[in-house]
Amino acid sequence: MNGPDCTGKSDSKEYDDNVGYLLNTFVSGTKQSRSRNQDGDRTFLHSWPNRNPGSPTGGATCYVDLGKNDCWACLFTAKNKMYSGCHNPVSGNITLQDCSIWFNRIP
Template sequence: MLSFVVDARLPVKSIIRGPDCVGKSDDIAYNKGVERLIDILVDETKNVKHQNYNDYSYVHSYPNRDNGSVIGGATCDRQLWKLDCWSCLVTAKNKLNDNCGHTHDARIELADCSIWYKMIR
């Protein structure tokens, strides 16, 4: 049974709340909650293969991006993700704790990913 509530009608930062939030800063608790949610979604979607990649091609929007092109020197970020749900989620989770020298925030990594709206209802 899930220990936190997911509500796709709410803004991304508001949809994850759980025991990890108690006594910690919002950002740390939020990222921890995202990791736990991603674990669940990875397990549930790892065998999903989309029939039409054009319908499930995710361009993840970043503050330093324009139509998928990296600007501002953020060379560690992928320019365009055209992946199935499982790959997209695994990549997002891995990027939360990568060692490329940039700070990655789950709000940036997942905020505009259509997975939230297609998979969590």
């Protein structure tokens, strides 16, 4: 997935419970998601509910592209935060970028 030109890794202060939960849910669900997409369309939108109602981040809606690396772009609407990242199924490495500056330029 050719995502936005993001500005480096996310600030750890923004890496709250919901972001961690999102990544864990995504990684653990990747294999299951692959098997569900038998039609060959490996891109889909998915919404995760807010695990912690008190969290200012809220839930997330994500565009997911399951390819060589499993990549996504997630929008946390409560904070106008946008993250993109990739999970490498072979190495298990996860990258996370804060794309909020790019998102906030949308009029």
